[in-house]
Amino acid sequence: MGKDTGEEKLVRKTKIPETTIARLSSYLRVLDELGRMGFDNTASYQLAEELDINDSQVRKDLSLFGQFGKPGMGYETTKLKREIQKILGLTRKWKVALIGVGNLGSALLAYKGFKRQGFYIVAVFDNDPKKIGKKWAGIVIHDITQLKPIIRKERTEIGIITVPAPAAQEVANLLTKAGIKAILNFAPARISVPKDVRLSNVDLSLKLENLSFFLSRRGR
Numbered sequence: 001m002g003k004d005t006g007e008e009k010l011v012r013k014t015k016i017p018e019t020t021i022a023r024l025s026s027y028l029r030v031l032d033e034l035g036r037m038g039f040d041n042t043a044s045y046q047l048a049e050e051l052d053i054n055d056s057q058v059r060k061d062l063s064l065f066g067q068f069g070k071p072g073m074g075y076e077t078t079k080l081k082r083e084i085q086k087i088l089g090l091t092r093k094w095k096v097a098l099i100g101v102g103n104l105g106s107a108l109l110a111y112k113g114f115k116r117q118g119f120y121i122v123a124v125f126d127n128d129p130k131k132i133g134k135k136w137a138g139i140v141i142h143d144i145t146q147l148k149p150i151i152r153k154e155r156t157e158i159g160i161i162t163v164p165a166p167a168a169q170e171v172a173n174l175l176t177k178a179g180i181k182a183i184l185n186f187a188p189a190r191i192s193v194p195k196d197v198r199l200s201n202v203d204l205s206l207k208l209e210n211l212s213f214f215l216s217r218r219g220r
Contacts, residue, residue, distance in 0.1 A: 020064065023053075023058075024061065027061075031047075031077055031084070032081065034077055035081065040077055041073055041077060042077045042080065043075075044058040044069070044075075062080075065083070094119050094157055095123075095156045096119050096120060096121045096122065096123075096158045097121070097156045097158070097180070098125070098160045099144065099147070100125075100126060100161065100164075100187075101141055102162060105160075105162035106136060108162065121137075121139060122139075122154045122156060123139075123150050124140070124141050125141070125142050125143070126142075144171075144174070151175075151178040156178075158180065159172075160184045161186060161191075164187065165189035168187035169191045171187075180197070181196065181198060182198045182200075183197060186204070188204075188206075
């Protein structure tokens, strides 16, 4: 492996705000669209307009990771897209384990967008005897009791939890004991993980409730 440049070392030591990381993902999607539209260069105001933020915020976010643009020319669309992919760790393949093959889990297994972004679901688990041993989206469903040895064998790095709320903490415990350091939790439950494990919660019901709130206030 090559040595980090001084700039890369500085970025690793700098604490990056969560909101900035979220915007980087949004910038990536806008750049992808602009590239398809034939824009060889992209200005900060174009990225800002799509996200309804100030162009100064765009420049501030990107400056945390280096100097990518040129005065009067903006950013090379393809180059900036590649740099953001590198920052987000999307230039490599990530192995993912999914636990819970219910309606949501099945939908995530069938979603092809994950592979395009470098996320490969390589191991799937459930505790339903009717599902164990069968294939879904080309992947064999394993008994959850085999989670630890299979995850270690596959060198899986990310776990996705799509089980009912009462089982979420138990599954999280199994994942962390198997060595997983990043978990995406879709279960509507609060779970705890060790400090060295990154946990991201996606509560779909909460998102719908937020939409319901705004819709219910229309016309008042």
